Amino acid sequence: MNTHPYKPNIATVQDTWYETFGDRCIKTFKVVFDDEEVRDNWTHLPGQCAMIGILGTGESMISISCSPTEGKFLRFSVMRAGKVTKALHELEAGDKMTVRGPYGNTFPVDEWKGKNIITIGGGIGQAPLRPIIEYVRAKKSEYGDLTVVYGARTSADLCFKGEFSELAKVENTSCRLSIDAKEEDWPHYVGFVPALLMEINPSPENTIAITCGPPIMINFVLQNLKKLNFPDDQIYTTLENRMKCGIGKCGRCNAGNLYVCKDGPVFSYAMLKNVPEAFA
Amino acid sequence: MLDLDKLRALAKETISRDDIKYLIGWRQGTYGFRTSPHFVGNLEDAEQLIFSPLCSSNLATYLTLAEKRPVPRGAQPDTRRVAIMVKGCDSRAVVQQLVEQGIKRESVYVIGCPCEGIIDRRKLEEKVPHTLERVEARWENGKIILDLPAGRAAFPRDEIVAGKCLTCRYPNPVIADVTVGEDVEVRGSAGFEDINWLEVKNAQERWAFWRDKVNSCIRCYSCRNVCPMCYCAECILDKLNPAWIQRSVNVSENTAFQLARAFHLAGRCIECGECERVCPVEIPLSHLNRKLVKEVSEQFAFTPGIDPEAKPLLAGYRPNDREAFIL
Amino acid sequence: MKLSKDKLADFLAAIPGKTVFGPQLSGETLRFTPVTRPGNLCPTVNNATVPPKSVVFPQTETMFRFEQGATDIRTAEPSGETVLFGVRPCDARAMSIVDNVFFWDVDDPYYLIRRTNSALVGLACLDPCVNCFCTSMGGGPASTEGLDILLTDLGESYLLEVLTGKGEMLCQSAEKLLSQASSADKEAAKMLQEKAAAQISRQIDPSGIPARLPALWESPIWEKISASCLGCGICTYLCPTCHCFDMQDETEGEESRRYRTWDSCMFSEYTLHASGHNPRPTRRERTRNRINHKFSYFVDKFKVMACVGCGRCINLCPVNIDILDILSQVGEQAL
Numbered sequence: 014m015n016t017h018p019y020k021p022n023i024a025t026v027q028d029t030w031y032e033t034f035g036d037r038c039i040k041t042f043k044v045v046f047d048d049e050e051v052r053d054n055w056t057h058l059p060g061q062c063a064m065i066g067i068l069g070t071g072e073s074m075i076s077i078s079c080s081p082t083e084g085k086f087l088r089f090s091v092m093r094a095g096k097v098t099k100a101l102h103e104l105e106a107g108d109k110m111t112v113r114g115p116y117g118n119t120f121p122v123d124e125w126k127g128k129n130i131i132t133i134g135g136g137i138g139q140a141p142l143r144p145i146i147e148y149v150r151a152k153k154s155e156y157g158d159l160t161v162v163y164g165a166r167t168s169a170d171l172c173f174k175g176e177f178s179e180l181a182k183v184e185n186t187s188c189r190l191s192i193d194a195k196e197e198d199w200p201h202y203v204g205f206v207p208a209l210l211m212e213i214n215p216s217p218e219n220t221i222a223i224t225c226g227p228p229i230m231i232n233f234v235l236q237n238l239k240k241l242n243f244p245d246d247q248i249y250t251t252l253e254n255r256m257k258c259g260i261g262k263c264g265r266c267n268a269g270n271l272y273v274c275k276d277g278p279v280f281s282y283a284m285l286k287n288v289p290e291a292f293a
Numbered sequence: 294m295l296d297l298d299k300l301r302a303l304a305k306e307t308i309s310r311d312d313i314k315y316l317i318g319w320r321q322g323t324y325g326f327r328t329s330p331h332f333v334g335n336l337e338d339a340e341q342l343i344f345s346p347l348c349s350s351n352l353a354t355y356l357t358l359a360e361k362r363p364v365p366r367g368a369q370p371d372t373r374r375v376a377i378m379v380k381g382c383d384s385r386a387v388v389q390q391l392v393e394q395g396i397k398r399e400s401v402y403v404i405g406c407p408c409e410g411i412i413d414r415r416k417l418e419e420k421v422p423h424t425l426e427r428v429e430a431r432w433e434n435g436k437i438i439l440d441l442p443a444g445r446a447a448f449p450r451d452e453i454v455a456g457k458c459l460t461c462r463y464p465n466p467v468i469a470d471v472t473v474g475e476d477v478e479v480r481g482s483a484g485f486e487d488i489n490w491l492e493v494k495n496a497q498e499r500w501a502f503w504r505d506k507v508n509s510c511i512r513c514y515s516c517r518n519v520c521p522m523c524y525c526a527e528c529i530l531d532k533l534n535p536a537w538i539q540r541s542v543n544v545s546e547n548t549a550f551q552l553a554r555a556f557h558l559a560g561r562c563i564e565c566g567e568c569e570r571v572c573p574v575e576i577p578l579s580h581l582n583r584k585l586v587k588e589v590s591e592q593f594a595f596t597p598g599i600d601p602e603a604k605p606l607l608a609g610y611r612p613n614d615r616e617a618f619i620l
Numbered sequence: 621m622k623l624s625k626d627k628l629a630d631f632l633a634a635i636p637g638k639t640v641f642g643p644q645l646s647g648e649t650l651r652f653t654p655v656t657r658p659g660n661l662c663p664t665v666n667n668a669t670v671p672p673k674s675v676v677f678p679q680t681e682t683m684f685r686f687e688q689g690a691t692d693i694r695t696a697e698p699s700g701e702t703v704l705f706g707v708r709p710c711d712a713r714a715m716s717i718v719d720n721v722f723f724w725d726v727d728d729p730y731y732l733i734r735r736t737n738s739a740l741v742g743l744a745c746l747d748p749c750v751n752c753f754c755t756s757m758g759g760g761p762a763s764t765e766g767l768d769i770l771l772t773d774l775g776e777s778y779l780l781e782v783l784t785g786k787g788e789m790l791c792q793s794a795e796k797l798l799s800q801a802s803s804a805d806k807e808a809a810k811m812l813q814e815k816a817a818a819q820i821s822r823q824i825d826p827s828g829i830p831a832r833l834p835a836l837w838e839s840p841i842w843e844k845i846s847a848s849c850l851g852c853g854i855c856t857y858l859c860p861t862c863h864c865f866d867m868q869d870e871t872e873g874e875e876s877r878r879y880r881t882w883d884s885c886m887f888s889e890y891t892l893h894a895s896g897h898n899p900r901p902t903r904r905e906r907t908r909n910r911i912n913h914k915f916s917y918f919v920d921k922f923k924v925m926a927c928v929g930c931g932r933c934i935n936l937c938p939v940n941i942d943i944l945d946i947l948s949q950v951g952e953q954a955l
Binding site: 322323324325327328329330331332350354355358360362423424425505506508509511512513514515517518519531533536539540541542543567570571573574575576 | 646647648649669670679680749750751821822844847848850851852853854857858866868870879881882884887888889901902903934936938939940941942944945
Binding site: 260 | 688837876905
């Protein structure tokens with residue numbers, strides 16, 4: 014069993030596919046640990062991340078975008094951006110990647126039992142929200158209503174496209190998708206996610222709102238959630254920063270006095286509103 | 294001799310102008326023999342300006358270091374000029390930045406300060422222990438005078454100034470919109486006798502010398518950051534994709550770093566000596582750069598940072614350029 | 621106990637099976653390197669430029685090795701025991717402060733091994749430099765915090781105080797070299813130490829700083845302080861409490877390794893995201909972060925300020941950015 018905090022485990026890519034295309038495309042990897050003991054002993058909860066990478070290239074902290082309820086595998090949705098993510102995008106089924114973790118805190122899934130959950134995502138921001146959505150779906154009777162609000166610039170930029178129609182069939186669950194500009198054959202909302210949120214007009218009563226996405230979207234979503242009278246401790250988000258060690262030693266991922274790798278990545282708005290660097 | 298009141302009056306007049314954003318000069322440091330770069334934004338700040346043999350910083354580096362913040366929507370960019378005080382060597386940096394179009398002529402207002410030589414803090418500290426009380430210095434009749442707590446101390450100039458000052462051929466700024474003080478005589482002679490002691494060594498001896506020095510390098514990049522000519526938006530050293538030079542600190546990578554920087558400065562280094570001054574482990578970087586200055590001078594009869602109309606040396610060629618080194 | 625100076629070489633030689641590190645000239649720089657000839661030690665000159673943190677937290681350290689294309693990872697745990705000789709009390713205190721980070725929640729295996737296998741033989745500072753301010757930061761020229769032995773230079777000999785079990789074990793092998801210290805010796809040492817503490821002229825009361833910093837987040841002082849900053853790594857690399865590092869992979873021929881190497885929050889790409897976004901885009905934000913980290917965030921997490929008053933950053937900053945000056949400004953600025 015590997016207890017060395019920096020030594021990664023080896024995992025094999027079982028399946029991989031593109032969610033979106035273009036220069037900053039997003040590719041999803043479904044991976045399984047090679048070592049049986051690691052596979053059996055791995056536990057994680059929604060919200061947590063892992064350092065994934067390639068030996069000889071480096072590592073990148075990516076949120077684990079599957080719920081532990083889905084099976085003994087891990088899913089990562091990676092945007093092609095820099096040195097490591099470019100190398101990760103070269104991987105195909107059968108290739109190896111390194112994985113260490115899980116790191117960070119979790120969405121407080123026990124505290125949220127019995128509550129309604131509304132997730133508000135934009136673009137790649139849906140990746141850290143997917144695990145909590147799947148977790149709640151798997152344990153639906155323990156939670157209230159689930160509302161998934163998700164938007165992207167165009168329909169091609171939406172991640173996990175095939176999953177929403179099935180998700181909408183789950184009891185007390187609704188999916189509201191949006192794209193920025195009109196497209197032929199698009200039957201859903203056209204406009205920005207924060208505006209769609211106002212149209213849905215969710216009640217803050219016994220409801221938790223979780224938002225992830227581009228900074229500008231988060232900014233407006235937070236403003237609107239306040240307009241809808243959501244208390245600060247009922248609004249959650251995840252932060253990200255450049256990371257190296259993932260365990261609070263290398264010093265670089267702090268937003269104010271909070272280390273995103275250890276005190277986060279899950280934060281309530283109550284924790285962040287007095288941390289100016291949180292939204293830098 | 295420089296009149297401080299005149300300097301401060303000029304500074305106040307300058308920053309009161311509509312077309313000047315701020316002024317960069319020097320002020321007394323926080324202890325002993327130190328001075329620090331001083332950014333003057335108002336009349337009160339101007340009162341602290343000094344110009345003395347302790348003013349070592351080459352302020353031209355700030356012309357390319359200052360970050361340009363994004364302009365808020367609807368607002369106009371601030372196109373006012375930056376006023377900058379320059380010694381002779383510093384002014385060559387301004388000229389070279391102009392030649393390379395790193396800065397525009399209309400964005401700077403150059404205040405030339407003829408200079409009789411800058412104290413080398415290490416040479417001074419061998420003679421006089423450092424004090425907490427702040428010390429003033431001035432040039433007087435070929436000597437450098439220090440007002441120490443124990444009393445006035447006078448040193449012959451050549452004993453106490455930096456190596457670069459001993460070979461300096463441009464003590465009077467080569468570019469200036471206004472000048473403070475009188476022009477001074479040129480003391481340095483043409484030629485490169487200062488690096489002869491290295492040149493006479495054979496290749497193995499030279500490598501042994503540099504290997505020992507480069508082994509001390511802690512890759513703090515102070516030499517690169519202080520250099521007025523190092524202003525690439527993305528330095529080759531910071532590039533990870535590909536990683537031309539690794540971030541690991543050892544003789545191999547350190548040598549690659551030092552040589553890369555020296556070669557990137559070939560034909561551009563204006564010999565201000567700041568790299569050597571700032572190095573916390575006292576690597577004699579000036580000697581490395583002087584060697585390349587010598588090569589450029591001998592191979593191409595070129596001196597950078599003198600003529601604002603000149604073309605950058607390595608950006609062009611002349612048909613009769615020497616080719617002996619091409620195999 | 622007392623150790624005569626002419627017996628120092630024998631004392632060091634008597635330490636069994638441990639590599640002794642001490643302040644020696646490496647090029648022109650005083651730093652802690654393995655002692656092969658005790659004559660090369662320079663313990664009585666000013667403090668080493670590169671702090672002894674470089675022994676337990678080397679600038680570049682291999683984490684593990686592997687071959688390109690293979691999946692076998694061989695971790696590179698350090699081995700061997702060390703004795704750090706001539707450590708100033710400020711640097712020893714600093715190591716105890718840095719321990720907080722490397723043992724926070726998860727033990728850093730490399731640091732853990734090097735640190736637990738090291739013994740610190742301290743040397744009291746009898747001639748503090750102009751910029752030392754250890755006494756303002758909870759330390760002092762003869763502070764024993766973090767040391768296993770403290771030596772005080774009495775001229776011909778050292779007064780030797782054993783402080784920990786580790787220190788005792790070090791002395792066991794050299795028992796015959798040590799003599800009894802008289803009460804006059806102890807008096808002399810005490811007087812020298814007090815004289816040294818009195819010599820420290822730069823003082824500050826930092827106690828109010830952590831509480832003031834949050835309210836000064838948008839203060840104009842950060843712009844002013846950082847205007848002359850070159851963004852180099854001198855203050856961070858030479859600071860005994862700074863501990864940030866980068867991790868990279870490199871390949872030479874068939875062999876590859878993952879290593880870690882010192883990094884600085886003052887470098888522009890320290891927090892640069894792959895997307896191109898940088899939450900600390902200018903020197904103003906980075907300077908503000910550095911001061912807040914040392915005097916506010918570190919206090920929040922570990923109840924101690926990450927500064928021991930060694931003065932290196934003041935002595936070596938090329939543009940005379942002075943941390944005491946910054947702290948005074950923080951102390952005086954209207955909230």
